Amino acid sequence: MKQGKGIENPESRFSAVLLAAAKLPGVRINREAYLRSALARHCSEDDLRKAIEESPAAAGIPAEVLDKVANDSIRFETAKVSALSAAAGIPGVLALPATVPADVAQYFGHMVRIAQKLAYLYSWPDLFSDDGDDVDDATMGVLTLFFGVMFGTQSANAAVGKVAGMMSEQVAKKLPQKALTKGVIYPIVKKVAAYVGVKMTKDSFAKSVSKAIPVVGAVVSGGLTLATFLPMAKRLKKHLSSLELAKPSGRVVEGEVVDVDREPFITAHAEQRGTDPMVIKPE
Secondary structure (H helix, E strand, O other): OOOOOOOOHHHHHHHHHHHHHHHOOOOOOOHHHHHHHHOOOOOOOHHHHHHHHHHOOOOOOOOHHHHHHHHHHHHHHHHHHHHHOOOOOOOOOOHHOOOOOOHHHHHHHHHHHHHHHHHHHOOOOOOOOOOOOOHHHHHHHHHHHHHHHHOOEHHHHHHHHHEEEEEHHOOOOOOOOOHHOOOHHHHHHHHHHHHHHHHHHHHHHHHHHHHHHOOOHHHHHHHHHHHHHHHHHHHHHHHHHHHHHHOOOOOOOOOOOOOOOOOOHHHHHHHHHHHOOOOOOOO
16 A cells, blocks of 8 residues: 555554544543442442452452453443444544544544453553543553454454563553553554554445445444444453453552563564564454
C-alpha cells in the first residue's frame, strides 16, 4: 500500500481512530466504580476493598467469579454495539474529525470499553490517567496490543504477556511507560497498529457495502458487528485470564515499576511457537 501522509498510512490510520474513540464521552471506564458494581454481589466488603485498592488477584477473587462477570460484561457491550447506529451511538461521534468514520470510531469505542473492563477484572491497573481528555503513549500502546490480541496476532499476545509479567513481578499500579514507548515492545506496538489498520479498512469496507442494501443492510451490518465483536472480546478475555498477573500467585511484594527491557522474553516466546518474534500472524 502506498504510504502517504496522515491516515493514508495504516499505522497512522489505526492510531487516529483509536485516539478518537478513546476520547469519546462514555468510553472511559472508572476502574473503582466498575469493580465495585461488578463484584459487589460476589464477594465480601473486605475483599472488594482489596480488589479495588490492589487487584482482584490480590483479593483472591475466584477465577469462576471473574469469568462470570467478564462474560456478563462482554454480553452487555456486544448487545450495545450491535444495536446502536453509527450516528446515534456513543455521544460525541458527530464531533469526530472528518478523517475518522463515525461507525468505525463507535465500534472501536466499545472495544476500548470492553478492553478496560476485562483488564480491570484480570488485575491490570488504571489504563487512563485523570488528566482530562489526554491519552498518553503508554495507554495507546497497551490498547493497541489489546486490539492486536482481539484480532488474533501472535506478537500482540507475546507483548501483552511481557507487559503483564513486568507488572506482576513488581506489583505495579501503573503501566510500564518506558517499555511501551521506547523499549523492545514499542516496535511490536507499531507493527500491530499497522496490521489492525489494514484489517480495519477491509472490515469497514465490508460494512459499508452491507449498509448500501436498504432494510436488509441494517440487519446484515448488525450481524457483522455481532459476528466480529463477540469473538474478539472473548479472545482478549481468554488471554488476559491466562496470564500470571490474573492469578493470586502472580502478585508479590508491592514496589515500583522497573522499566527493564527483557528482549529474550519475546524472542524465547516466539521461538517456542516457531515464529519470527517481530512477525505478526493471525492465530
